[in-house]
Amino acid sequence: MDLSIVIPLLNEEESLPELTEWIERVMRDNNFSYEILFVDDGSTDDSWEVIQKLRAQNSNIKGIKFQRNYGKSAALNEAFRVAEGDVVITMDADLQDSPDEIPELRRMIVEDGYDLVSGWKKKRYDNTLTKNIPSKFFNAVTRRVSKIKLHDFNCGLKAYKKKVVKSIEVYGEMHRYIPVIAKWAGFRRIGEKVVEHRKRKYGVTKFGWDRFVNGFLDLMSITFVGKFSKRPMHFFGLIGLVFFLVGFITSLILIISKISFADYTVTNRPAFYIALTSIIIGVQLFLAGFLSELISRNAPGRNSYLIEEKIGLH
Missing domain, CATH: 3.90.550.10 (Spore Coat Polysaccharide Biosynthesis Protein SpsA; Chain A)
Structure with missing residues (x-):
């Protein structure tokens, strides 16, 4: 045809x-x-x-x-x-x-x-x-x-x-x-x-x-x-890696500062909470990427429609 x-x-x-x-x-x-x-x-x-x-x-x-x-x-x-x-x-x-x-x-x-x-x-x-x-x-x-x-x-x-x-x-x-x-x-x-x-x-x-x-x-x-x-980890993983590295580097700086200065307080500094939040978000995005790799984007029934009648078709 x-x-x-x-x-x-x-x-x-x-x-x-x-x-x-x-x-x-x-x-x-x-x-x-x-x-x-x-x-x-x-x-x-x-x-x-x-x-x-x-x-x-x-x-x-x-x-x-x-x-x-x-x-x-x-x-x-x-x-x-x-x-x-x-x-x-x-x-x-x-x-x-x-x-x-x-x-x-x-x-x-x-x-x-x-x-x-x-x-x-x-x-x-x-x-x-x-x-x-x-x-x-x-x-x-x-x-x-x-x-x-x-x-x-x-x-x-x-x-x-x-x-x-x-x-x-x-x-x-x-x-x-x-x-x-x-x-x-x-x-x-x-x-x-x-x-x-x-x-x-x-x-x-x-x-x-x-x-x-x-x-x-x-x-x-x-x-x-x-x-x-086909590769959601490339999206979620990249962003997660950025957040994790920001948190990790900030934490490393805080630890070095604490070792270098005995009177240096870590927990009352904004950088501590930024580091903690960044690490958590990074881990969550990594998990989202792994889960996305396992779950198909094609949800069952997404294209299922109620057809009342057909003519000329089997």
């Missing part, structure tokens, strides 16, 4: 028929074999009923319905598990992403050899104050931390080799950091393509200001996990 089109959605009943028709037209024009994977993230409107009707008209349409809202990362992760296409395309359901971009995205994966291609909405139609300015700041920080030269990490329109989506795990709010996750997994051929950003035709945006706060916390988390998940 050439393509898997993955579309997470929440309350998008109005846009789904038009989006599906558009995708089908692009697939026919390019003679692609394909599947469309809709993931209903706990919609409260008739989105699932619309998906069922679309499935009845086209067997290439498949669907997953969450019992409640888990978030975009959960939706993508579940779709990645079952996707069968050699190239996986993700896009939003609100018609702000253009399916006409799909052939070129696929070409960049198949012919240019990229592992992942991320869309860049160079010209946006969002509210400048609430979305554009925070987004530019967010992307600048992420570029600096991750060393990945992308302008728009959070663009929903992306293309992946099948091997990439089968090798990574997306959870929490990590969907905006998939390029970073892919890089830490060893997929370093990451490209970018300027894509069309369309005005929202139906409904309202599902994202608020809290996504930027959560985003930076997630960036810190994914950076730590990416660098130290």
Whole structure:
């Protein structure tokens, strides 16, 4: 199969028929074999009923319905598990992403050899104050931390080799950091393509200001996990060693002073408490490092979601 089109959605009943028709037209024009994977993230409107009707008209349409809202990362992760296409395309359901971009995205994966291609909405139609300015700041920080030269990490329109989506795990709010996750997994051929950003035709945006706060916390988390998940002792041990050496050297100075000067009192000096505290913190960090080496970062059930119904999938 050439393509898997993955579309997470929440309350998008109005846009789904038009989006599906558009995708089908692009697939026919390019003679692609394909599947469309809709993931209903706990919609409260008739989105699932619309998906069922679309499935009845086209067997290439498949669907997953969450019992409640888990978030975009959960939706993508579940779709990645079952996707069968050699190239996986993700896009939003609100018609702000253009399916006409799909052939070129696929070409960049198949012919240019990229592992992942991320869309860049160079010209946006969002509210400048609430979305554009925070987004530019967010992307600048992420570029600096991750060393990945992308302008728009959070663009929903992306293309992946099948091997990439089968090798990574997306959870929490990590969907905006998939390029970073892919890089830490060893997929370093990451490209970018300027894509069309369309005005929202139906409904309202599902994202608020809290996504930027959560985003930076997630960036810190994914950076730590990416660098130290296989060697946490390198992180905790280094800091622990610094604290322990500070405490040990300070203690040594106090002991030498006590030996050299008979009337020198150790316990009533600030340096004594600094040394004691530093040694304790150093030992604790060492223990944390050893324990982290023994405990897997993959908590049981972290990506276990209650799925109410599936169509077209085993």
